[in-house]
Amino acid sequence: DxxxxxxxxxxxxxxxxxxxxxxxxxxxxxxxxxxxxxxxxxxxxxxxxxxxxxxxxxxxxxxxxxxxxxxxxxxxxxxxxxxxxxxxxxxxxxxxxxxxxxxxxxxxxSGKYPEKEEKKKPKEFQRPTEPGNCFCIDTGACFIGDKTQIQFQPVFDEFNSELVVLVAGMSCDHTLSLKALEELCRLYPDKELAIRSDGGKEFDNHDVKDFFVKKGISWIKISKPWNNPFAERGIRTIKH
Structure with a gap:
């Protein structure tokens, strides 16, 4: 009670x-x-x-x-x-x-300790608000059964790290990059695209740059691997 x-x-x-x-x-x-x-x-x-x-x-x-x-x-x-x-x-x-x-x-x-500023994530780690707008690409290498080395290029949607394109070849050059970019444009024909990559020779060349201009693709060129985190992590996932 x-x-x-x-x-x-x-x-x-x-x-x-x-x-x-x-x-x-x-x-x-x-x-x-x-x-x-x-x-x-x-x-x-x-x-x-x-x-x-x-x-x-x-x-x-x-x-x-x-x-x-x-x-x-x-x-x-x-x-x-x-x-x-x-x-x-x-x-x-x-x-x-x-x-x-x-x-x-x-x-x-008493105001002796100022408030700590909230750390903001670098813009490279901020995901887009919608899928299918901004992508990232990088080049990786692996060995197949007979110890033959192959080069591969995955393209990830930065919105959710989804693998949307994967191409492979025996050499790492602009033809491999063009193959990946053409497939990306085929999947998203009517969208304004942006793609992030490093300045490697397979991306930073006249043929690929002309393709960017022709298709209206914005190229986000980065100089350090940690500025392309989603692609770096995606390649590690594929290799392991």
Whole structure:
């Protein structure tokens, strides 16, 4: 009945140690400890820059930013501030302690830690919103039963990594690429297509470029394998 259910309800209770509540002055101790440690960190960074300049070393912005990020690492800073604050309170004959997470919460609330920017995926890893618009192609090699090496070119729809075309031949040249592109245009005759590939000789040549112009295909030329991730992964899947 209702009385029995009341027995199982959580009853409000006072905190175990009401003296653990922090005063405005103690909040201020945390923030001021942060400021003092950051002054030390700034000094370390300035010394690093001076040492690099004296040694005639590289002072490029990326290198300086990387070093500054190391020096300003958040977690060790929180641990150090906790230790400083607790030592300060101990010298004032206070028996309080404070957790690292609460130190971080106080500093974040006081604006000492900026919000982390949400990392956006590189556009190469963003899939098209519709199928049949943007494709990727690459060249792979494998051996058949009698140890004969063959070259193959798969074409994948970047919308869902579907394999739409696969051609193979004994050599890797523009004729193999034209064969794959002709098959792609046959499957999608009335669409404006875009295709991503590297700048290998089988793609970057007059015959293939003329074919792109003739068929109105947009060529997305990339210079590094990781800028063509769907094709690279697709070839690994085919080979294994």
């Amino acid at each position: 209702a009385e029995e259910l009341d027995d199982y309800k959580d009853k409000p209770r006072a905190p175990n140690n009401p003296h653990r509540k922090f005063t405005d002055e103690e909040y201020k101790d945390v923030v001021e400890s942060f400021d003092s440690t950051r002054e030390e960190q700034n000094g370390r960074f300035e010394n690093f820059v001076e040492d690099m300049r004296a040694a005639g070393r590289n002072l490029s912005p990326p290198k300086l930013n990387a070093q500054k990020k190391k020096i300003w690492d958040v977690r060790p800073g929180v641990r150090k501030i906790k230790a400083i604050v607790e030592k300060l309170w101990e010298s004032a004959e206070k028996t309080k302690t404070i957790g690292k997470s609460y130190v971080h919460k106080i500093l974040k609330k």
